[in-house]
Amino acid sequence: MYLCSTVSVICMHQGSESNAISILCVCHVQVTCLFISGVLGATPVEIEHHLEMGRKLLAAGQLAEALSHYHSAVEGDSKNYLTYYKRAAVFLAMGKSKSALPDLSQAIQLKPDFLAARLQRGNILLKQGNTEEAREDFLAVLNRSPDHEEAHDQLHKADDLELLQEEAHEAHHRGDYFTAVQVLEKVIELSPWDPESRELRAECYIRLGDPRKAIMDLTPATRLRADNRAAFLKLSQLHYSLGNHHDSLSQVRECLKLDQDDKECFVHYKQVKKLSKQLDTAEELILEQRYREAIEKCESVMRTEPNVAFYTNKAKERICFCLVKMKSAEEAVDICSEAHQREPQNIHILRDRAEAYILQQEYEKAVEDYQEAREFDQENQELREGLERAQKLLKQSRKRDYYKILGVSRSANKQEIIKAYRKLAQQWHPDNFQSEADKKEAEKKFIDIASAKEVLTNPEMRQKFDSGEDPLDPENQQGGGGGREWPFGFNPFEGGNFHFKFHQH
Numbered sequence: 001m002y003l004c005s006t007v008s009v010i011c012m013h014q015g016s017e018s019n020a021i022s023i024l025c026v027c028h029v030q031v032t033c034l035f036i037s038g039v040l041g042a043t044p045v046e047i048e049h050h051l052e053m054g055r056k057l058l059a060a061g062q063l064a065e066a067l068s069h070y071h072s073a074v075e076g077d078s079k080n081y082l083t084y085y086k087r088a089a090v091f092l093a094m095g096k097s098k099s100a101l102p103d104l105s106q107a108i109q110l111k112p113d114f115l116a117a118r119l120q121r122g123n124i125l126l127k128q129g130n131t132e133e134a135r136e137d138f139l140a141v142l143n144r145s146p147d148h149e150e151a152h153d154q155l156h157k158a159d160d161l162e163l164l165q166e167e168a169h170e171a172h173h174r175g176d177y178f179t180a181v182q183v184l185e186k187v188i189e190l191s192p193w194d195p196e197s198r199e200l201r202a203e204c205y206i207r208l209g210d211p212r213k214a215i216m217d218l219t220p221a222t223r224l225r226a227d228n229r230a231a232f233l234k235l236s237q238l239h240y241s242l243g244n245h246h247d248s249l250s251q252v253r254e255c256l257k258l259d260q261d262d263k264e265c266f267v268h269y270k271q272v273k274k275l276s277k278q279l280d281t282a283e284e285l286i287l288e289q290r291y292r293e294a295i296e297k298c299e300s301v302m303r304t305e306p307n308v309a310f311y312t313n314k315a316k317e318r319i320c321f322c323l324v325k326m327k328s329a330e331e332a333v334d335i336c337s338e339a340h341q342r343e344p345q346n347i348h349i350l351r352d353r354a355e356a357y358i359l360q361q362e363y364e365k366a367v368e369d370y371q372e373a374r375e376f377d378q379e380n381q382e383l384r385e386g387l388e389r390a391q392k393l394l395k396q397s398r399k400r401d402y403y404k405i406l407g408v409s410r411s412a413n414k415q416e417i418i419k420a421y422r423k424l425a426q427q428w429h430p431d432n433f434q435s436e437a438d439k440k441e442a443e444k445k446f447i448d449i450a451s452a453k454e455v456l457t458n459p460e461m462r463q464k465f466d467s468g469e470d471p472l473d474p475e476n477q478q479g480g481g482g483g484r485e486w487p488f489g490f491n492p493f494e495g496g497n498f499h500f501k502f503h504q505h
Contacts, residue, residue, distance in 0.1 A: 042076030081110035129194025177204040195224035243310035245276040291322035327411035329359035347373040363394035392468020402452035421453040
């Protein structure tokens, strides 16, 4: 209460001009004073309660709750070295070695001969790659306890680590990145919390052309430094180069969280954000079947990033897909072939070019593309079904191809089919021919033309034909036999004289 009384008197003197102000001031200071004594002046019973609860919660694995109680214990008694040591143990259990270090240092400051704290701090410093300070702690332990086995072992590890660190840096300096990686493997085994070693190995992996392994080292390195903007930027750039634009965007945002004015990160962020938006929009347009707009967006992608092959390859792959969906067969074959040259093992490009060939009725080429795609992915059901369909269409084309008979494309609509049919039916009507031989040839042509019209203007029959099955082939008719109604009310296979009369529909 002495502190409270002193502050109250000063406050009353300052507020003597107004009695009301004096009273308010006294009340305010007394409340504040009571609050301070409640935290800093915790009783030994209260501190022991927090320590006991911390022990129980730690044993139960409830680390955050245990830490809260140890915080209270430290606030209640800032001179107890054991309380700091126990809180450090919780930080370590939570994987927060950087937070544990100040507590261990405080425990050592309060009790310099506290060997357990020195040994623990030495171990953390060793894992952080700080061999010089780690060695000081191990030697301090051995100075007071010369036979301490763990301190001896850890001191030897510190010596070994220092030699390995020097060897790794020398290998890196002379450009022997393969050797540097091998040595750094041992370094990181001894000092897994050292960001510098991981960053150095990541640089070696980049030099060796293995960016994915570099990413695996840089990812933990970002957590091992308080402000590792350089690692976040490098991670973003590596993901970007591999085509992982969403991951790239995520990493560069982490850099800007640390410093929103970081120029390098901000410039890269604008580029990644723009490209990522274009790629995502293209995919959305494809899902909405707005293929022409999707193509334009893919062309924007190639303009935005002309220097990273992945994005040009991806854009051309998706343009190839869109052109097939638009049934622009000739253009699709050209773009798909260009994309295939860039990525010979891309099964999606081979699949789409096969479909473009089918649109062009070049079934042998379609079969070849599907077969090549299946070499890269034997288990892909879509490729297996596509190959089977292309093979059926090839077999079918060697019999009767109704599209070729009418001279129309596979994407022709009903109006185009009827128009072609009328023209050919007039041309090949048997009444237009005089000799028996010419009439017989015309009859055959006329029947094929009529059959083609019958199949291609009937949605169900056309779908069967497009899937490789001839709906008019007797082999495909269930039960066999059965009469067919021929167009125009005649059957060319019946005997006797017959006359044709052509009707314009």
